[in-house]
Amino acid sequence: MDKKNLTIGVVLLLAALASMYFSAKNASQHTPPPPAVQPPAAPVATGDGNVTPAPAAMPAYADTAARPTTPEITALVTDKAEGTVDHLVNSFVELRLTNHGGGISEVALRKFAETLDVDGKPAEQRVTLNRPRINPVLAFVGLPGLDEQTAFEVVSRSAKEIVYRAVYENRLEVTRRYFLPDGSEPGTDPYQLRHETTFRNLTDQTLPLPRFALSLGTAAPISSTVYGQQVTSGYSDGKDQHFIEHTKLQGGGFLSFIGMGSREPLPSITTPANITWASVSNQFFTTILTPDTPGTTLITRRVPLPAFADAPNRPASGLSTETVFDVQPLPPHGEVRLGMDLYVGPKEYRRLANGDIFKADQDKVMNFGFFRFFSQILLTLMTWVHGWMYSLSPAWAWGWAIVITTLILKIVFLPLTLAASRSAKRMQKIQPEMQALREKFKDNPQKMQQATMELFKRHRVNPMGGCIPILVTIPFFFGFFVMLRSAAELRFESFLWASDLASPDTVARIFGLPLNIMPLLMGATMIIQMRLTPMPSADNAQAKIFKLMPWIFTLFCYNFSCALALYSAVNGIFTIGQQLVINRMKDPVEPAPAAAPETKSGRPVKNVTPRKKR
Structure with a gap:
């Protein structure tokens, strides 16, 4: 190792350490700007020749992430704003659904303790995903009249299924169905539920549906010592997987420290892509949305969170993810159904690598990166030994x-x-x-x-x-x-x-x-x-x-x-x-004898040393 390479290696190591330090230190907060206002619709001529005002067009999805304004604090939803809460439960998860938007307010993982007690044993409280949060999971985002501010009614309920319904201005009926298996049925996993949203046109006219997004919820770090690289959003485009680390929205880092980067945080990152599945994850748990029809855009937002008790002066934040969908206009009295699978549970490679259930490479959510091949081999071997x-x-x-x-x-x-x-x-x-x-x-x-x-x-x-x-x-x-x-x-x-x-x-x-x-x-x-x-x-x-x-x-x-x-x-x-x-150990290989010196003619010199007398 020469001095030049040694110096370069030390400098790179120090730069990496400094980057992690300043990335974790530079945390700030933001709120998405208010949705854009939709202009009023033009009048429509009826069959009798009279001109009547057309019904107001449904408000289109406002892609505010692409046009961020000054970051502000995002308001977190409290339990008081949940409305009526319903439950779907199996041995592994408890879904807590709200009639506000017909989404999932939070998910309790019944096999995973939240903390350890004073004796070092798992406590009674269970890990709860999407707490705290800014939106319920699978809630409509940027769609006033059908979002989490709208009260849906329950039209059917059973031990494994619940169906919500809402009607927008007597023109559009929306039903939202949730089915949670117990995991015993072939081709199912207890952490994965089935969801279907159906839009039905109640009018005699073609009804264009606006572009809308569905929330995947909020992922929070599990402790104050977790680096931002372990809180990510991600997606698959059908061929490759891509991940957005929490640090990309924080601002700061080593480059900003030396004057080559920005210290200002990003409110959000918008990624147009063919979304075959999308995810939001922390170190050990993930939410994976796999739609039947691919989404068109992934939006990742930074969400300020309450500080941890052991680090009250250190700002904490997580990530919220949304997937945008485009739906074709509805013909008169026609309907369209948007189906999807939703996994909410642990990042267990052996579970997610089951190709009979997860058929779109959802195991790549583990985000092993460049050393994926070696990580998969070692985790498989370690699981077998366990x-x-x-x-x-x-x-x-x-x-x-x-x-x-x-x-x-x-x-x-x-x-x-x-x-x-x-x-x-x-x-x-x-x-x-x-x-x-x-x-x-x-x-x-x-x-x-x-x-x-x-x-x-x-x-x-x-x-x-x-x-x-x-x-x-x-x-x-x-x-x-x-x-x-x-x-x-x-x-x-x-x-x-x-x-x-x-x-x-x-x-x-x-x-x-x-x-x-x-x-x-x-x-x-x-x-x-x-x-x-x-x-x-x-x-x-x-x-x-x-x-x-x-x-x-x-x-x-x-x-x-x-x-x-x-x-x-x-x-x-x-x-x-x-x-x-x-x-x-002795070296079994003895060094070869040195070559005999050569004369100017190239012939070896003959050894004429007399033998010793015995």
């Missing part, structure tokens, strides 16, 4: 799954690691000879390079041997990191002293600072590894950087999830034991 360990240790099954998955990876890559370690030992042995070559050919770089390569060849040293295992394992490390930070399966799962593998394993606070054991153990293993591993000679600057790396890495990962620190610690402990064994 199923095997659950019968042996139910309480710590996920912790053991991480440990065993890590050991499996280490064993798979053991041949590469052994080869790299042997190469490093040989490299260390030839350092005196390499130093002698540098002194001998210091004025002739070409000769020095040629002599060095001959030295490597004679001692069976691969100069790239130490890099190959690192290059191979880095994708798996980042795949593990991305997977562990968003796997809902790990939330509130305990292991050893940690009560939640998805959070830092804080055991105490000293002067207000958290004491996290697992990252400290990880850092200790890195320091021991560095002392045991043979390293080629380096100048003082590089040696100091190498010594600081375990401390920097420990500090960087100190507040990451316990699961990631556990993976790194187990990886380090295995590597320490492996290195101790390698250091005691």
Whole structure:
């Protein structure tokens, strides 16, 4: 590693850390501007020759996101504004529906606790999605007369189904049907409901329907320590998936700090696209809307939220997402039905990857990114190990799954690691000879390079041997990191002293600072590894950087999830034991004898040294 590349690497690392810091720090608030006013309709001639005023045209959807004004505070809906609340319940979810707009005010996930109690056990309160919120889920947005300000009536109700109805100015009848399966029927999932909105023309004239949007609700961060990258909206266009991170609407960040970016937050982002499914998610839970007919636009809004109790001076915010639809005009007494599936539940890859139920790549909502392939392999392997360990240790099954998955990876890559370690030992042995070559050919770089390569060849040293295992394992490390930070399966799962593998394993606070054991153990293993591993000679600057790396890495990962620190610690402990064994092993490959010197004619000089007498 030369000084130039080392400097560039350090600068990029500091820039990334600064960007995350300033992105989290620069939070602000906004409100979408009021909807545009629709001009009055022109008179219409009737069949008897008289001219009568036409009914007022339905107000068109106002795409206010494309024309943001000065950001203001968005008003959150309170429980007092809900109207009549109805419930659809199965063993996994409880839908709380409101007659105001005929939407879903919030969704309680019955299998997931909101918090841990003082004993580190899951509390009674359940995780509730779309709380707080600015709109009910599946409410009409920007459509006065049919939005959440309109009271719908219930026309039918059963244990699994409810139907709402409203009539707009005696011209348009809107019915909204919700069906929640229990998950036992083939091709259904207990977290996914079926919704249908039907528009029926009650007049004798063709009725154009305005462009409208349906809300997916609001996603909020799960804690004050969550970075904005983990709160996202997203969509699929049928081929690729795209995600809008919370930080894109915050403003600020590292570029603004150095004067190259804006500090002002964006009220919203409008994305025209073919929307085959849309989502709004936080770290562990998601809402996915999959319409039968694709939408035309995705609108993502930033929503200010109440501050967390442990960070009262730090502004909090989430994301609200809307999908825009275009519907053809209704013929006289005709109707059109807009059907869709709505998933509201955990981000569980194994569940969402079930192609018999989720047929539009909804598992991509996990947002594993560039390392998706490795994350999917590791999560599948870890889930399989968990199923095997659950019968042996139910309480710590996920912790053991991480440990065993890590050991499996280490064993798979053991041949590469052994080869790299042997190469490093040989490299260390030839350092005196390499130093002698540098002194001998210091004025002739070409000769020095040629002599060095001959030295490597004679001692069976691969100069790239130490890099190959690192290059191979880095994708798996980042795949593990991305997977562990968003796997809902790990939330509130305990292991050893940690009560939640998805959070830092804080055991105490000293002067207000958290004491996290697992990252400290990880850092200790890195320091021991560095002392045991043979390293080629380096100048003082590089040696100091190498010594600081375990401390920097420990500090960087100190507040990451316990699961990631556990993976790194187990990886380090295995590597320490492996290195101790390698250091005691003799190199089976002896260096080849040096080539005999040659005469000017190119023939080797004959060795005429007399034999010693016995």
